[in-house]
Amino acid sequence: MPRSRFSGSLSTPQVDVVIDMGNPFLNLTVDGFLKIGTVAAGRAAAEEAYHMVNKGNVSRHNLQLDELKKMCKEGAYWGTIAGVYVGTEYGVARIRGMNDWKSKMIGGALAGALVSAATNGNQDKMVVDAITGGAIATGIYVLNSLTW
Missing domain, CATH: 1.20.5 (Single alpha-helices involved in coiled-coils or other helix-helix interfaces)
Structure with missing residues (x-):
């Protein structure tokens, strides 16, 4: 049964998200996807906001649609790459018996x-x-x- 937990602190920059999919391979893959995907989406948001302010073209419609689209695309792309890496690295370590x-x-x-x-x-x-x-x-x- 999948479950999740979110914990964090204002004094430290560490946020821990735990999703239990019932399998260590799936847990690590989803964890890598979510963490790196979130970082990529945040980077895309900051970049888009900078470009809009720099161009002087900040409209509510443009800000919402364009930025959201780019955030989702970047987050999904880099999250997928991270998930593939974490999953393959885990599989290789399990096959070799060494990490x-x-x-x-x-x-x-x-x-x-x-x-x-x-x-x-x-x-x-x-x-x-x-x-x-x-x-x-x-x-x-x-x-x-x-x-x-």
């Missing part, structure tokens, strides 16, 4: 290739996106492992 930089790299490469295949299907672009996804995932793991 190390290699699992992150393989998960990032698979996610990059999957997203590229779904969006354009160009083989050269798929290889480049797989390399990029693996490099980004590995870099994030290395940076998170450093002690400052």
Whole structure:
């Protein structure tokens, strides 16, 4: 039975959303989608607001429809990419039995290739996106492992 919980604090910038889908794979995938999708939607809202104010074209109709459309599109796109990455990384870690930089790299490469295949299907672009996804995932793991 799916359930959710929302908690937060004004003193810390951390907001935790927990959705229990009954399966760790689904939990992590939905969590990644929601968190990154929300960040992307917020970024799109800030960018659209800046452009409207900069152009001097702030009307209620334009603000509501255009901004909402872009927010939804950006949130869904980046949320989907995050969900695919988190899901593939979890699957690779479960198959390998280890959650190390290699699992992150393989998960990032698979996610990059999957997203590229779904969006354009160009083989050269798929290889480049797989390399990029693996490099980004590995870099994030290395940076998170450093002690400052």
